[in-house]
Amino acid sequence: MPSRPEADDPRLGDLSEGRILHAILSRTARATHTILGPGDDAAVIAAPSGSVVATTDTLVHGPDFRLAWTSGYDLGWKAAAVNLADIAAMGALPTALLVALAIPRDLRLSFVERLADGFRDACAALAPGCAVVGGDLTTSDVLTVAVTALGDLEGREAVTRSGARPGDTVAVAGELGHAAHGLAVLFDRFREGGSPVPVDPARLASGESAALDAQLRPSPPIGLGRIAAIAGATSMMDVSDGLALDAGRLASASGVTIALSRAALGDDPNRALVGGEDHALLATFPDGVLPPGFRIIGEVRPRGADGILCDEEPVDILGWDPYRDWDSVSG
Amino acid sequence: MPSRPEADDPRLGDLSEGRILHAILSRTARATHTILGPGDDAAVIAAPSGSVVATTDTLVHGPDFRLAWTSGYDLGWKAAAVNLADIAAMGALPTALLVALAIPRDLRLSFVERLADGFRDACAALAPGCAVVGGDLTTSDVLTVAVTALGDLEGREAVTRSGARPGDTVAVAGELGHAAHGLAVLFDRFREGGSPVPVDPARLASGESAALDAQLRPSPPIGLGRIAAIAGATSMMDVSDGLALDAGRLASASGVTIALSRAALGDDPNRALVGGEDHALLATFPDGVLPPGFRIIGEVRPRGADGILCDEEPVDILGWDPYRDWDSVSG
Structure with a gap:
C-alpha cells in the first residue's frame, strides 16, 4: 500500500476526538438491525426475539498482536472476527459491534482509517448485516481494541457448553492449528534480537x-x-484456546467425556489440539445429524476419569493463557 | 483498609486466568434481566421491548485515572457509573454490564477483587437489577477498563439529542462542576514533582x-x-464533557439555540459550564413539565447565530477532549 504524505496523514495527537471519530464513522456501514446508530449517548439495536446475546473480547498490543506484524486493517478485521465467533458459538445471528479504542497519540490517522475498513470488511464478509453501531475513543500508551458484539437468537434457545449428551457426535467447523502455525512462523522467522520485524513474503514457504x-x-x-x-446442536463453543483445553471445558460443563479421533485432526494433530486463536466452532449433534460445513472429530461418552481422550489416551496439553504464557516480546 | 499479607494476595502474573475470573465472578450479583450469565461464550440478556440500548466507554490509566488517587473499588464504581449514565441518557433502564479488563501482571489479586466490589456496589446503588453479566481478561502494561452497558426502553422511544423544540424548558439533574473541582484539588495539591501522591484527608478543606x-x-x-x-423529555444527554460543550452538541443535533441562565448554574457557573465528568443528565421538556429531581437552567429558542447563550452572551468555553487536553501526568 503506498504510504501517503505525512501532511495528509496527521498524528492522532494533533487531531480532535471529533475529527478521528468522523474518519471512523464515515467508513462504517449501516447495520440491518440498527434502530439508532452512532452519534448519541448510546445506540439502539433491534432484538426481535426479546433477548440479546452479548460478548466482549479485547486485543492488546503485546500479548495479542504486534504492530510490526499486523496492519491496522488486519487488526480491525481480527478484532471483529474473534468477537463475531463468540456470538456464532451461541447459535446467534450477529447484529452489532461496539468498538472501544485506546490509541497512542503518535499513530497516524491512516492507521485508524484502515482499522475501520477492517471492521467494515470483516462484518461484510463474515456476518453480513452486522456493523459497528457505536464506540469510544481515548488515548493510551498501549494500543488496545476492546470490542463488544451483540447477536439475536431468532427465537431459538442459546446453544451453551453444557448440553452435550453421551451418544452425540463431536464435530468442528473451521480450521484447527492454522493460527498457531502462523504464530510460530512469526516468532521463529520474523524477529530480530527478540523484536518483531515485518514479514517478507518472499521468505514464506508453501x-x-x-x-x-x-x-x-x-x-x-x-x-x-x-x-x-437450527440443525439441533446440543452444545457449541468457539475454539479460541486450543481444542484440548476448550473441548475439556465443554466436557466439564456438560458432565461428559469427549473422545477425539487423532486421524480426524488433520496433518498436525498436536498443533490442532494445542493451538489457539483459530475460532473454529466445536459442536455436538445428535447421532446422525451433521450440518454442511461440519466434520466429525469424535464422540460424546458418559463422564469417565478424563474429560478428553484422543485415540483413547488422556490428553495432557494445555492451551493459551495470557496471564501465564505471554513472553513479553516487545515490538 | 488493612492490607493483607502478600502470601494471601498474589501477583496477577502468578495466577491463571481462571483463578482471577473466579475472584471477579464470585463477587458479581445476578442481574434481574440475565437469561444466561458468565461462563459461556457470551451472555444472554432479556430485551423485553424488542430492542437493546448499548454504549461503551473506557477508562485508561493516565488520561482517565491515576492509581495514586484511585482505589480499585473507586475505579470499578466509576467505570460502572459513567456507562450507566449513557444508558440513562437515552431514557432506558440499565440491564447489564460487560467488563473487559487489561491489567498489568504486577497488580495484586486484592485489587481486582475490590474492582469487582466497586462494579457490584455501583450497580446496586445506581441501577438496581443491573449487574456484570460477562467480560474479558487480558494483560497489558497500561491498566484499562472497557465497559459496555446495555439497557431496555420498556416500550418507549429512545430520547435522543435531536428532539428539543423552541419553547421547551432546559433542565438538569445531578451535579455540574463538582467532578472538575475534585480534579483541580488532585492536580493542585496532591502531586509531588508532577507525579500524583495519595490524598491526605487531613489536607482537605470543607x-x-x-x-x-x-x-x-x-x-x-x-x-x-x-x-x-416517562415525563415526556423531548431530548436528553449525559453531561460528560462540560455543560457548554455538551449543551452545544444537543443544540446542534436539534437545530435550536439553548439559552442558559447563569444564576441557575450554582456557586461557580464557569466551572459548571466547562467542567467535565459529572455525568449529570441534561434534558429538555415541554413547557410546564418538570419531573422531580430536575431543575430548570434555561430555555430552548429557535436556532440563532450561536448554539449556546448564557445570560444572552455567546459561550466560548470548550470542554474536555482527551486527544487535546491530556497533559501526560505520570503515576
Whole structure:
C-alpha cells in the first residue's frame, strides 16, 4: 500500500476526538438491525426475539498482536472476527459491534482509517448485516481494541457448553492449528534480537501464507453457528484456546467425556489440539445429524476419569493463557 | 483498609486466568434481566421491548485515572457509573454490564477483587437489577477498563439529542462542576514533582471531600433517565464533557439555540459550564413539565447565530477532549 504524505496523514495527537471519530464513522456501514446508530449517548439495536446475546473480547498490543506484524486493517478485521465467533458459538445471528479504542497519540490517522475498513470488511464478509453501531475513543500508551458484539437468537434457545449428551457426535467447523502455525512462523522467522520485524513474503514457504492469514486476519465460519443451532446442536463453543483445553471445558460443563479421533485432526494433530486463536466452532449433534460445513472429530461418552481422550489416551496439553504464557516480546 | 499479607494476595502474573475470573465472578450479583450469565461464550440478556440500548466507554490509566488517587473499588464504581449514565441518557433502564479488563501482571489479586466490589456496589446503588453479566481478561502494561452497558426502553422511544423544540424548558439533574473541582484539588495539591501522591484527608478543606467523591466515585442520577422519558423529555444527554460543550452538541443535533441562565448554574457557573465528568443528565421538556429531581437552567429558542447563550452572551468555553487536553501526568 503506498504510504501517503505525512501532511495528509496527521498524528492522532494533533487531531480532535471529533475529527478521528468522523474518519471512523464515515467508513462504517449501516447495520440491518440498527434502530439508532452512532452519534448519541448510546445506540439502539433491534432484538426481535426479546433477548440479546452479548460478548466482549479485547486485543492488546503485546500479548495479542504486534504492530510490526499486523496492519491496522488486519487488526480491525481480527478484532471483529474473534468477537463475531463468540456470538456464532451461541447459535446467534450477529447484529452489532461496539468498538472501544485506546490509541497512542503518535499513530497516524491512516492507521485508524484502515482499522475501520477492517471492521467494515470483516462484518461484510463474515456476518453480513452486522456493523459497528457505536464506540469510544481515548488515548493510551498501549494500543488496545476492546470490542463488544451483540447477536439475536431468532427465537431459538442459546446453544451453551453444557448440553452435550453421551451418544452425540463431536464435530468442528473451521480450521484447527492454522493460527498457531502462523504464530510460530512469526516468532521463529520474523524477529530480530527478540523484536518483531515485518514479514517478507518472499521468505514464506508453501502453506505459510495461509497460516499467517489464519493468525492475522482469521475467517471463522460465523454463519455456521446459527446453521448448527437450527440443525439441533446440543452444545457449541468457539475454539479460541486450543481444542484440548476448550473441548475439556465443554466436557466439564456438560458432565461428559469427549473422545477425539487423532486421524480426524488433520496433518498436525498436536498443533490442532494445542493451538489457539483459530475460532473454529466445536459442536455436538445428535447421532446422525451433521450440518454442511461440519466434520466429525469424535464422540460424546458418559463422564469417565478424563474429560478428553484422543485415540483413547488422556490428553495432557494445555492451551493459551495470557496471564501465564505471554513472553513479553516487545515490538 | 488493612492490607493483607502478600502470601494471601498474589501477583496477577502468578495466577491463571481462571483463578482471577473466579475472584471477579464470585463477587458479581445476578442481574434481574440475565437469561444466561458468565461462563459461556457470551451472555444472554432479556430485551423485553424488542430492542437493546448499548454504549461503551473506557477508562485508561493516565488520561482517565491515576492509581495514586484511585482505589480499585473507586475505579470499578466509576467505570460502572459513567456507562450507566449513557444508558440513562437515552431514557432506558440499565440491564447489564460487560467488563473487559487489561491489567498489568504486577497488580495484586486484592485489587481486582475490590474492582469487582466497586462494579457490584455501583450497580446496586445506581441501577438496581443491573449487574456484570460477562467480560474479558487480558494483560497489558497500561491498566484499562472497557465497559459496555446495555439497557431496555420498556416500550418507549429512545430520547435522543435531536428532539428539543423552541419553547421547551432546559433542565438538569445531578451535579455540574463538582467532578472538575475534585480534579483541580488532585492536580493542585496532591502531586509531588508532577507525579500524583495519595490524598491526605487531613489536607482537605470543607466541600473538597464531596468534590473528590464526585471525581473518583461519581453517583449520577441514573434512575432519573427513565423518569424523564416517562415525563415526556423531548431530548436528553449525559453531561460528560462540560455543560457548554455538551449543551452545544444537543443544540446542534436539534437545530435550536439553548439559552442558559447563569444564576441557575450554582456557586461557580464557569466551572459548571466547562467542567467535565459529572455525568449529570441534561434534558429538555415541554413547557410546564418538570419531573422531580430536575431543575430548570434555561430555555430552548429557535436556532440563532450561536448554539449556546448564557445570560444572552455567546459561550466560548470548550470542554474536555482527551486527544487535546491530556497533559501526560505520570503515576
